[in-house]
Amino acid sequence: MNTAGSVAYGWGALIVAAGVSFYYAKIEIDGRRKEAQLKGTRSMEKLDWEQRIAKAQQEAATKVSGSNPPSAPTPNKPSGAT
Numbered sequence: 001m002n003t004a005g006s007v008a009y010g011w012g013a014l015i016v017a018a019g020v021s022f023y024y025a026k027i028e029i030d031g032r033r034k035e036a037q038l039k040g041t042r043s044m045e046k047l048d049w050e051q052r053i054a055k056a057q058q059e060a061a062t063k064v065s066g067s068n069p070p071s072a073p074t075p076n077k078p079s080g081a082t
Helices: 004-039 049-065
Strands: none
Touching: none
C-alpha cells in the first residue's frame, strides 16, 4: 500500500519534471519564433480572428489576381454574431 509520503513524493517528482519540460520547450519554441522573425517568415503582430481572416483573404486575392487587394474587406462572421 502506498503511504502518504510516497504519494506526495511521486506528485512532487511529477510536478518538477513537468516544470523542467515546460521550461525547455518554451526556450526551444521562443528560439524558433525568433529565428523565423529574423528570416521574415513570421509576423509578430497580434491579430484577432477577424483580422487574420481579412489578412488571409487579402493575401489570397493578391496571389490569385496579382492586383492590389480591396482597401476595406469585410470579414466573415459566424452566424448569430452581432
